Amino acid sequence: MFSALFKYCSQLVSFTREEQQIIESYFSIRQVPKKFTLIQNGKIARELYFINKGLLRLYYTKDTEDITAFIFREHLFASSYDSFLRQAPSIQGLDTLEDAELLVITYDDLNTLYKKVPRMEILARKIAEQRFINAQLILSSYILDSPEERWKKFEATNGDLLLRVPHHMIASFLGITPVSLSRIRKRLQGS
Amino acid sequence: MFSALFKYCSQLVSFTREEQQIIESYFSIRQVPKKFTLIQNGKIARELYFINKGLLRLYYTKDTEDITAFIFREHLFASSYDSFLRQAPSIQGLDTLEDAELLVITYDDLNTLYKKVPRMEILARKIAEQRFINAQLILSSYILDSPEERWKKFEATNGDLLLRVPHHMIASFLGITPVSLSRIRKRLQGS
DNA sequence: AAATTTTCTTTACAAAAGTTAATGAAACCC
């Protein structure tokens, strides 16, 4: 139940058995169906999730349309991270795309945990750093690459998601319309 | 000399006098002229800078052209952050845009400092979180806003930089060409 | 199984941004 979590953490920080038990006691497990909204746009994200199973989608809502900000896979921490960190209303929503099993910790409990297990602070720093590096990577792709190049990279690194996620959600993640994605795919077919 | 640094830090963590003295001992001060390259694309960023005075520009190089990734003002930490954190070759360069006064700490010294002043770990986490939130903000503007809207926001929040930074550097930060920026500015003049 | 919704692609047209090149102004450098 917690094995994936500690496997992930152990790459960053090594916890003792005791620390692991304290950490476990602060997380709860939750089964969530497909298409379930975990964090609603405008509300404060009170919880942080570790994905044991399933797929989550972070998205902006512009006018009446959803724009994908990120797709979280198994064995990652997920949240509307900036709302969670600042405890301010979220400008993003977070939904399940598939039935999911999540480990859940609240903001307050996480801060208590920092005090009980100070090494947790190091883990949190490293996760924040990783998320920064990741955001930076996506941003640099927006800056440097054309939509076509972004699609190619997405296909190469996340090809499996093409079968699990509707294309229009990927299109908006790439910063283009489904129409444009369809054109790009057609263009590339030929070559 | 260190007053701006501790003023900035005190918003995030409160250090004792002793801790401050240790921290000071790990930073050195450096005067750097305009147009000086602090971090070269392809090299590993070994240093982290706190800007006492001056303006720094982080940029990508695509083909022969520079594309601005970020402009750092006074009283901020600056580096090619992901290169510094991962100690991997940088895909960005960092230059001064003006004569600058910098407080400098190396990667190794920072890690020593984490051990001497554990509270520093909290500061580092919070700075990483802030930088993540910031990267997220820029990314969301790329996703949600048109170039015209991005320009308007830049003008509103960083209007002072328009006098300190050439427009073509701002244009590439906004993801457009100088030609396009000029058109946008003209379009908005009328309204 | 039929009906409904969602997803994906295509077409035609409009709008925006890129490209190249030219011009004038400003800043910089011996």
Next chain:
DNA sequence: GGGTTTCATTAACTTTTGTAAAGAAAATTT
């Protein structure tokens, strides 16, 4: 101070993407 480089704007033309609408295929619901 004169010459050079850098910078900002404009124009003409091309390419790309967006928008709107329609139809086909797939998935979901009843």
